[in-house]
Amino acid sequence: MNSSFVDAMVREADPIDPAHVDAWRRSPAARAIRTRAPGEPVGVVGPRRLRRATAAALAAAILVVLGAGVGAATVLLGKPAPPKVKEDLRGVDAGFPADLRYDPDVADARSVATTGTSTLYYARLKDGGSCTELVTSGVPRGAVCTTLAQARTEPIQITVPFTDPITAASPVTIGGHVNVPGATSLEIRYGDGSIDPITIGDEGFFVFEVPSSHLGVVHASRFSIVAADAGGQEVGRADVPAILEEPDGPIQDTAPITVDTISDGSDFTRVLGVRGRVNADGVASLEFRYPDGTTVAVPLQADGGYRFDIPSERQGDLFAGPGTLVALDRNGDEVASAPVAAVAFWRAHQDGTGG
Numbered sequence: 001m002n003s004s005f006v007d008a009m010v011r012e013a014d015p016i017d018p019a020h021v022d023a024w025r026r027s028p029a030a031r032a033i034r035t036r037a038p039g040e041p042v043g044v045v046g047p048r049r050l051r052r053a054t055a056a057a058l059a060a061a062i063l064v065v066l067g068a069g070v071g072a073a074t075v076l077l078g079k080p081a082p083p084k085v086k087e088d089l090r091g092v093d094a095g096f097p098a099d100l101r102y103d104p105d106v107a108d109a110r111s112v113a114t115t116g117t118s119t120l121y122y123a124r125l126k127d128g129g130s131c132t133e134l135v136t137s138g139v140p141r142g143a144v145c146t147t148l149a150q151a152r153t154e155p156i157q158i159t160v161p162f163t164d165p166i167t168a169a170s171p172v173t174i175g176g177h178v179n180v181p182g183a184t185s186l187e188i189r190y191g192d193g194s195i196d197p198i199t200i201g202d203e204g205f206f207v208f209e210v211p212s213s214h215l216g217v218v219h220a221s222r223f224s225i226v227a228a229d230a231g232g233q234e235v236g237r238a239d240v241p242a243i244l245e246e247p248d249g250p251i252q253d254t255a256p257i258t259v260d261t262i263s264d265g266s267d268f269t270r271v272l273g274v275r276g277r278v279n280a281d282g283v284a285s286l287e288f289r290y291p292d293g294t295t296v297a298v299p300l301q302a303d304g305g306y307r308f309d310i311p312s313e314r315q316g317d318l319f320a321g322p323g324t325l326v327a328l329d330r331n332g333d334e335v336a337s338a339p340v341a342a343v344a345f346w347r348a349h350q351d352g353t354g355g
Contacts, residue, residue, distance in 0.1 A: 081109035095268040104131040113201030155180040155236030180236035183227035191221025256280040256336035268343035269319040275307035280336040
């Protein structure tokens with residue numbers, strides 16, 4: 001790569017936050033750049049190896065990655081999130097009361113890991129957790145938020161987004177964050193026993209595109225993302241089911257009672273109605289019990305489907321606590337049941353702490 005190209009890249013790059021530079025200089029990757037022998041590879045993104053940067057400041061902003069047979073690609077970390085990503089990050093709190101909002105720091109949302117064609121953007125939450133969005137081939141794939149309490153229960157966070165129908169040949173991009181302390185390396189272990197290394201990006205985040213040679217494996221069998229410490233000992237693992245091809249027609253939920261709460265999206269503390277299907281055998285009738293014990297009969301269709309509206313004066317009841325759908329047999333005995341609550345109730349209780 002000639003110096004004029006690098007100079008042009010630097011001129012076009014966003015200004016570098018001194019804090020990011022300082023963090024980079026103290027990172028393992030920066031120490032590796034400064035201490036390795038000439039020509040020694042520093043890091044790996046799939047089969048790609050990181051090459052040298054010409055200055056410390058440049059190293060803080062630009063990683064030049066060489067891909068096997070595909071030429072050079074420029075990877076910029078710390079870049080501000082594009083407008084659409086910021087819009088998605090702001091949208092995670094739409095319809096929720098102030099005390100249940102994630103409040104991601106959208107203004108400082110930035111890229112933290114990338115392969116060149118896929119980039120993970122991050123915004124810090126008010127409680128120290130994170131909201132991220134993975135952008136693949138220029139398409140934002142939806143914001144995902146994880147509170148600090150949730151992160152403490154997950155050694156490695158994983159997101160595998162899809163917006164198109166999944167086929168056996170669909171590309172698979174994995175994004176996430178290493179939460180477990182002491183991790184210095186990361187790898188994917190496929191169901192056939194093969195392994196690929198994964199580069200850990202800024203602040204423990206990562207993005208990995210499964211090579212075409214391994215797509216068949218991840219679509220056919222489960223795989224794992226494994227973190228190890230400096231001594232090579234495993235310190236964290238996330239097991240991921242096979243990325244199965246979508247069946248023709250709608251996907252059937254086989255739960256005894258499926259539940260879909262209805263809201264207009266402006267206020268997730270309210271439930272306007274409930275719909276779903278009863279799959280349990282031997283059901284003759286269905287009823288709904290409000291949190292205060294009030295019970296109403298729910299019409300049950302011949303195919304097991306149901307839908308009922310909640311009166312306006314009771315639409316906020318399911319934020320305080322869940323109601324219950326109860327399926328009964330001909331003798332009036334319970335066959336199956338399912339809780340029903342407002343979306344805001346589930347967010348308030350998602351950490352198992354009640355808020």
